[in-house]
Amino acid sequence: MKAPFSEYLSLIAQPLKDVVSLLQNDYEYVSALASDSKGLNVRISAHAKSVSDKTMANERGIVFRAAKEGRYCEYAFNEFDYEHPQQEYRRIKAALDEQYELLSETGTKIYETPLPKDEPCTLFHQSQTEQLPETADIDGIVKRFTSLCEKAMNMTSFMIDCTLSGQSTHVCKMFITAKRMMKQSYVYSEATIVPVVSKEGRNQYAYEGISGLCGPELFDQLGAKLEKAVNDAVELLDAGRIVPGEYEIITSPEVTGLIAHEAFGHGVEMDMFVKNRALGAEYINQRVASDLVSMHEGALCAENVTSYAFDDEGNPADDVTEIDHGILKTGICDELSALRLGVRATGNGKRENFEHKVYTRMTNTVFDSGTDKVEDMIASVKYGYLLEGMESGMEDPKHWGIQCIVKCGREIIDGKLTGRIVSPVILTGYVPQVLGNITMVSDDREIFGTGGCGKGYKEWVKVADGGPYLKTKARLG
Amino acid sequence: MEKLIGILRASGADGWEIRDTQTKGWEFYFIKHQLDQHRVKEVRHVNLTVYKKSEDGKYIGFCDGEVYPDDDEKTIEKQVSSLIYSASLMKNPVYALNQPKAAQSIDTKPYTVREISRDFLNLMNAVKETEYKYINSYEIFVNEQTFRLITSEGIDVKETSPVSMMEVVVNAKDEKHEIELYRMYRSGTCDPSRIREDLEKTMRYGHDRLKAKPTMHLNSAPVVFSDSNALKIADFFLDRTNAAYIYRGMSSWKKGEPYAEELRGDRVSLRALRYLDNSYCNRIYDREGAPVRDLSLIDQGIVKAYHGSRMFSQYIGNDDSFIVSNFELSGGTASEEEIRSGSYLEAVEFSDFQVDSLTGDIFGEIRLAYWHDGNTVTPISGGSVSGNMNELMKTMRMSSEMKQLSAARIPAAIRLEHVTIAGEGE
Numbered sequence: 002m003k004a005p006f007s008e009y010l011s012l013i014a015q016p017l018k019d020v021v022s023l024l025q026n027d028y029e030y031v032s033a034l035a036s037d038s039k040g041l042n043v044r045i046s047a048h049a050k051s052v053s054d055k056t057m058a059n060e061r062g063i064v065f066r067a068a069k070e071g072r073y074c075e076y077a078f079n080e081f082d083y084e085h086p087q088q089e090y091r092r093i094k095a096a097l098d099e100q101y102e103l104l105s106e107t108g109t110k111i112y113e114t115p116l117p118k119d120e121p122c123t124l125f126h127q128s129q130t131e132q133l134p135e136t137a138d139i140d141g142i143v144k145r146f147t148s149l150c151e152k153a154m155n156m157t158s159f160m161i162d163c164t165l166s167g168q169s170t171h172v173c174k175m176f177i178t179a180k181r182m183m184k185q186s187y188v189y190s191e192a193t194i195v196p197v198v199s200k201e202g203r204n205q206y207a208y209e210g211i212s213g214l215c216g217p218e219l220f221d222q223l224g225a226k227l228e229k230a231v232n233d234a235v236e237l238l239d240a241g242r243i244v245p246g247e248y249e250i251i252t253s254p255e256v257t258g259l260i261a262h263e264a265f266g267h268g269v270e271m272d273m274f275v276k277n278r279a280l281g282a283e284y285i286n287q288r289v290a291s292d293l294v295s296m297h298e299g300a301l302c303a304e305n306v307t308s309y310a311f312d313d314e315g316n317p318a319d320d321v322t323e324i325d326h327g328i329l330k331t332g333i334c335d336e337l338s339a340l341r342l343g344v345r346a347t348g349n350g351k352r353e354n355f356e357h358k359v360y361t362r363m364t365n366t367v368f369d370s371g372t373d374k375v376e377d378m379i380a381s382v383k384y385g386y387l388l389e390g391m392e393s394g395m396e397d398p399k400h401w402g403i404q405c406i407v408k409c410g411r412e413i414i415d416g417k418l419t420g421r422i423v424s425p426v427i428l429t430g431y432v433p434q435v436l437g438n439i440t441m442v443s444d445d446r447e448i449f450g451t452g453g454c455g456k457g458y459k460e461w462v463k464v465a466d467g468g469p470y471l472k473t474k475a476r477l478g
Numbered sequence: 479m480e481k482l483i484g485i486l487r488a489s490g491a492d493g494w495e496i497r498d499t500q501t502k503g504w505e506f507y508f509i510k511h512q513l514d515q516h517r518v519k520e521v522r523h524v525n526l527t528v529y530k531k532s533e534d535g536k537y538i539g540f541c542d543g544e545v546y547p548d549d550d551e552k553t554i555e556k557q558v559s560s561l562i563y564s565a566s567l568m569k570n571p572v573y574a575l576n577q578p579k580a581a582q583s584i585d586t587k588p589y590t591v592r593e594i595s596r597d598f599l600n601l602m603n604a605v606k607e608t609e610y611k612y613i614n615s616y617e618i619f620v621n622e623q624t625f626r627l628i629t630s631e632g633i634d635v636k637e638t639s640p641v642s643m644m645e646v647v648v649n650a651k652d653e654k655h656e657i658e659l660y661r662m663y664r665s666g667t668c669d670p671s672r673i674r675e676d677l678e679k680t681m682r683y684g685h686d687r688l689k690a691k692p693t694m695h696l697n698s699a700p701v702v703f704s705d706s707n708a709l710k711i712a713d714f715f716l717d718r719t720n721a722a723y724i725y726r727g728m729s730s731w732k733k734g735e736p737y738a739e740e741l742r743g744d745r746v747s748l749r750a751l752r753y754l755d756n757s758y759c760n761r762i763y764d765r766e767g768a769p770v771r772d773l774s775l776i777d778q779g780i781v782k783a784y785h786g787s788r789m790f791s792q793y794i795g796n797d798d799s800f801i802v803s804n805f806e807l808s809g810g811t812a813s814e815e816e817i818r819s820g821s822y823l824e825a826v827e828f829s830d831f832q833v834d835s836l837t838g839d840i841f842g843e844i845r846l847a848y849w850h851d852g853n854t855v856t857p858i859s860g861g862s863v864s865g866n867m868n869e870l871m872k873t874m875r876m877s878s879e880m881k882q883l884s885a886a887r888i889p890a891a892i893r894l895e896h897v898t899i900a901g902e903g904e
Contacts, residue, residue, distance in 0.1 A: 048726045049789070050568040053542035061546050062521065073515040080522055080547050096518045100504055103592055104516060107599045112512035143567045161727035197728065197836065202868065204728055204836050245695070245862075245900030276509050276615045278647065278658060337515075356519055358507060395830035395843070399658045402860070404829035404843035425834075427862040427900065429843045457645060458662055478841075478862040478900025 003127035004186040007037035007173035009061070012083065017063065017177055019086035020093070025179060027094060028067035030116045032181075034313055035063045036355050038172045041134035041217060045146035046164040047154050052139060056170045057453055057463055062355035065093055066314075071113030073337065074101070077356045115340045121180040124317075126310035128187035132216035134169035142167060142220055149194070149224055156231045159198040159238060163231070167192040169217040176315035183315050189306040189463070190219040191451045194226055196234040205240075205424075207233035207408070208390065212450030212465065214304040233390070233409070240424035243410060245478040249385030250428075251378050251470055254447035256388045256407055258466035261296060261366045262454065263394030264403040264432045265289075266466070269298075269323055269332030270349075270361040275341050279398035281332060289329045290436030295369040296324040296468075298333050300348060303365040305465035306450035313359055314350035321347050327437075335361040353460050360456050368468030371442025378441045378472045379413055386410035386477065387418065388426060391452070401432035403475075410477065427478045435475050443470035481551060482524070483628065489558050491565075492538070493529035493575050496628045497765065498522070503621040504595045510613065511603065519621075522547060528558065529630075530565040531572060539568025573792040578632045581762045581769035584753055589640050589667050594620045597668035598644060605674070611681040614647040614658055620668075633767040640666045641758045646677065650684025657687045659827060659845070662706075664884040666756045683826055686857040687846045693861030693901030694849065700822040701863055701897040707825065707842070708892045709883050710833045711874075712807040714867050715748050717835035719775045721786030725793045728836055736779045743873040743895075744809050745779030751804040751887070759803035759885035768800035775802075778809065806887040810876030817877045817891045823899065824848040825863060838867040840897075861901035870894045 017033045024031040040059030044051045062079035076093045083089075132138075146165040153163040169190035176183040191212035198205050209226035213219050252260060273279035281289075290296075300309050300318035311317050314336040322330055334342070335350030338361055351362035379387065390408025397404070405428040412421040450465035479498065486494045503519035524545045531538045541564040545554055598618045605613055619642065626636040646661045659680050663673050703711060718737065723729035731737050737746070750773040753760050761770050766788045774782045784796050791799035810817075818824065824847060825831075831842035841864045849856045873896070876889035 046726070049722075050570055051540065051542075052564045052568060054544060055542060059544075061544075072513070075515065075517040077517065077519045078521055080520075083548075096520065097516075099592075100516055100518050103595060103599070104506075104513065107596060107603065109506075109599065110512045112509050112514050139564050140567055197726070199727060202730060204838070206836060242864075242898065245697070245898065247902070276647070277649075277656075278614060356503075356521055358505070358515065358517060393830070393832065397829055397845075399656070402829060402843065402845070404862075406832065406841055425837075425839050425841060425864070427841045427843065427864055429860065429862050429900070457660060459645070476861065476900060476902060478864055478898065 002130065004130050004133065004171060004188050006127065006184055006186045009037045010035055010173055010175045013081060014175060016083040016086045020065070020090050021177055021179065023087065023090035024065065024067055024093065028069045030068040030119065032066045032176065032178045032315065033063060034355065035175045036173065037061045038170055039135040040168065040170045041137055042168045043139065043142050043146060044164065044166045045143060045150050047150055047162050056168045057461060058170045058172060058354070060354040064355045067097065068116055072111045073114060075358065114337055117336055117340065119178050119180050122183060124183040124311065126185040128214060130188040130216040131218040133188060134171050134217055137169065137217040142217065145220065149227055153196055153227055153231050157198070157235055159200050159235055160196060161199045162197040164195045165223065167217065167220040176311065178315065181315055183311050185310045187214065187309060188216045189214050190217055191306060192220050192223045193451055194223060194230040196231045198234045198238055200238045203238060205234055205237040207237060210449065210451030212306050214306065214308050236422060237409060237424050240409065240422045243423040243426055243477050247474060247476050249382045249472070250475050250477070251382065251387045251472050253387065253389045253470060254467050255391045255449050256405065257368055257468040257471050258449050259391045259394045259405050260403065260435070261368050261468055262363060262464065262466040263396050263405060264435065265296065266298065266363045266366040267396030268398040268401055268432065270363070271332040271334040271342060271344070272338040272361040273398050274332065275338050280401045281329065281398065284329045285331065287329060288327050289433045290324055290327045291439045292327045293371055293442045294324055294327050294436055294439055295322070296367065297321065297369065298323050298363060298366045300364040303367060303448050303465060305365055305448055306463045307364040307465055312348045312350045313352045314346070316346045316348045316350060319348045333361055333363070335359050351462050353462055357460060360460060362456070362462050363454060363464045365448065366464065366466040367446065367448060368471065370444055370446045370469045373441040373443050375443050375470050378443060378470055379418065380416035381441065381472065382413040382416060385413050386423070386426070387413060388428065392425060403428060403430050403432060403435060428475050429478065430475045435473055438473040439471050441472035445469055482545060482554060485551070485555055485558055486630070489562060491528040491562050492531045493630045495527045495766070497525045498626040500624045501621050502591055503619065504591050506595070506599065506618040508616050510615065526561065528561045528565050529575070530562050532569065536572055537569040538572045539565040539570060541565040541568070570789065571793065573789050575629060575631050576633065576767040576788055579769050582752070584760050584762055586639060591620050591622050594640060594642060594667045597670060601668060601670045601673060605677055610652065611650045611684055614649040616644060616646040619643040627763065627765070627767050629767055635763050635767065637762055639760060642667060644673070648677065648680045648684055650681065650688055652688050655688055657684060659684050664758050666758050666760065669756055683846055687827070687859055690846060690857040690859035693844055693847065693858045693899065695901045696899040698896050699899050700893055700895045702818055702822055702824045703892045703894065704826065704890060705883060707828060707831045708888055709886055710831055711892050712886060712888045714833045714835050715746055715776065715807060716802065716805055719748065719781060719784050721784045721790035721794050721796055721799065724784055725790045731781045733781050733783065735781060737776060737781055738872050740872055741779055743875045744811050746776050746807060747778055747809040748776040749774050749806045750785055750802040751806055754804040754882060754885060754887060757804050757885040761803050764801035764803070766801065770800050770803055804885045807889065808880065810878040810889045812875055812877060814877040814879050814891050817875060817893045818850070821851050822893065824850065833867060840865050840867060840870070861899065863897050863899055865894065865897045870897065
């Protein structure tokens with residue numbers, strides 16, 4: 002079925018247009034973004050069970066953006082008296098005027114920014130889904146997850162807990178300006194298994210997940226991941242520590258995704274170009290990776306948790322080629338940064354929710370596949386590691402440093418996996434060097450959407466990333 | 479609100495909690511010292527938790543949901559009914575909700591969002607910068623939050639407090655290079671002297687990072703942590719005394735026993751604090767209605783009490799607990815000067831230093847550290863530190879000088895021995 006559009010948003014569409022129109026008496030540009038997104042979050046562990054409507058993206062609220070004489074301001078709220086648009090207009094104007102008064106009082110200078118073109122656009126997008134989070138069979142989900150949890154707990158005596166979590170969000174958003182009426186409704190879901198094991202006072206855990214642009218029907222696939230998750234956790238109990246040094250490495254698709262996202266993706270978010278915070282700005286049309294490397298970013302370049310039709314500024318989704326055979330072609334850009342840089346917005350303006358500001362954010366960030374077989378890649382390594390399991394990463398756009406925390410390194414000697422593993426592994430290095438050293442790229446690829454992404458240490462949004470297996474060299478610690 | 483309470487009372491739920499949070503927020507975003515944009519936020523979130531017991535009374539389930547103020551009565555009734563059904567599917571061992579208890583109030587100095595905002599704006603306008611050390615960008619968030627908790631057990635409490643945050647990016651450059659350092663400050667109201675002092679220190683770090691050499695290959699060395707990195711080490715002790723960690727078998731720390739055998743370093747003391755000056759977490763009650771109070775969790779290396787949510791606390795027989803907001807980690811026996819003696823690495827900037835409380839693993843990529851070899855001090859950058867707290871805490875040493883960071887008071891310096899250093903320089 003097509004994901005239905007929010008009745009609430011349909012109800013408030015005309016009053017919102019009225020407020021936009023009233024605010025245009027005071028501002029040169031006005032837009033409204035209204036969201037009404039429902040969520041379902043089921044969490045079953047051996048020790049606690051919970052259910053809620055809270056997911057990373059469930060929300061109901063409105064944000065108005067207004068611009069005048071190069072100055073941009075926003076008003077976010079969630080108690081909208083839609084029967085009295087005139088009254089709401091006065092409230093918004095008074096609140097923004099009061100705040101501007103303080104800025105005038107403190108002599109604050111404005112970063113003057115041109116107005117958006119606001120070309121006419123009418124759009125109504127509905128994605129396909131089998132189920133919706135708001136009407137899902139929660140009893141069935143709880144029974145399935147409970148059964149999987151019990152199975153996991155009985156697999157080994159080392160188990161101390163196993164958490165199965167399923168989240169589904171039905172996103173409905175509406176973007177309105179004087180010339181635009183854009184509406185979208187789509188459903189995305191994700192589910193994870195996290196077994197926790199303990200042996201002689203040493204705890205370990207592993208992580209397996211699935212995600213997709215679909216409803217809670219996705220949760221049916223989680224069982225297929227159970228055995229690997231438990232086996233990985235148990236194996237990690239006997240993991241050793243890596244001897245720090247530079248190694249030949251092969252990154253599994255999720256580690257490839259982590260590199261795509263943290264090492265490179267953040268570095269070409271063009272709001273960082275505006276602030277002079279990204280080295281990438283100086284490398285456009287220059288080589289940043291080996292000839293084997295191409296990379297795409299955009300809501301349209303894969304179907305996963307962040308594959309929307311338009312972003313939070315009413316710009317249509319895109320598929321941007323960031324790296325083409327090793328050459329950095331362009332970055333991604335939100336509306337205001339595009340106006341400041343004189344470039345095209347790429348549909349990457351995202352908010353954590355209606356309460357938050359827009360930043361340039363990633364959607365699907367993916368390395369293209371190559372032609373190599375994974376077996377040949379392993380066979381080509383003299384001494385190194387196959388890196389599996391993403392734990393976390395941190396961007397460093399100004400210097401293009403990498404910090405990727407990887408759950409597990411599998412030792413390779415003379416082209417063969419030795420069975421010895423190390424954990425955790427800290428992958429560090431200089432981005433163009435790590436990407437420049439890529440000598441083999443596998444012919445398959447996977448995309449993962451179970452994680453979240455922050456800008457610095459806040460502003461959490463859904464993203465997906467991935468790619469093929471890559472062979473390169475990097476410093477591990 | 480009365481309408482919602484009426485619906486809940488008639489709903490058949492075995493218990494319920496309403497958390498009504500209203501926020502008035504002012505936000506300012508700057509590129510250098512020019513205003514990128516300004517924002518006003520006026521939002522209200524009414525979150526519900528409903529509880530439903532099994533017929534035999536052995537189990538209790540709960541379900542959380544948000545009620546929207548502009549929903550009509552029928553919609554809310556339908557939603558509450560759906561939450562109760564979902565709660566009935568969650569079979570957790572039964573536990574009781576908090577009962578009303580008196581608690582000591584917290585005196586808050588008068589403030590307004592406008593005044594706090596002005597303090598932040600004036601503070602940043604007055605920062606001393608040079609051509610080579612300057613503010614790249616900053617974001618100011620000033621909120622007034624009013625939180626009201628109403629429960630089926632008769633709790634009805636309301637608190638209003640300021641919650642502020644500022645993110646700052648500091649740049650330093652010379653003729654060849656430019657680097658940046660990141661800071662995030664959390665507090666109740668603006669604390670100009672603390673922020674000014676820290677920004678000045680950050681600019682010095684920036685200058686040093688420009689001349690930093692690649693981190694040398696040390697294999698293992700003592701490392702001194704301070705500020706937000708030391709706070710993450712302190713969080714490890716707080717997590718390991720959390721009732722959820724104890725109940726789920728993720729922490730084996732037992733009351734009345736030392737948290738580790740063969741403690742050869744300082745013995746940690748850990749206390750939950752009801753009040754910390756200008757903390758953004760000063761609360762009279764926790765989110766479940768339990769009064770927040772001062773409580774010794776670890777005393778001189780001996781575990782004294784656990785803390786945490788009502789559910790997990792009761793499961794481990796710890797009936798009189800609460801969710802900790804402010805805390806203090808102490809127990810240092812040496813001065814900062816003594817902590818910083820001999821050969822050691824002082825790590826001051828990481829990409830993202832992390833302490834995994836479950837496994838005990840610590841790791842981080844070094845953006846700036848100082849290698850002290852006893853005679854000279856060399857700024858270094860790159861490479862990483864790693865280790866495991868289960869071992870490192872046995873010889874951990876802390877300064878007796880303390881420092882407040884956000885909602886915690888911690889030693890000004892924490893020294894861990896035998897930390898693995900992965901470097902590349904000579």
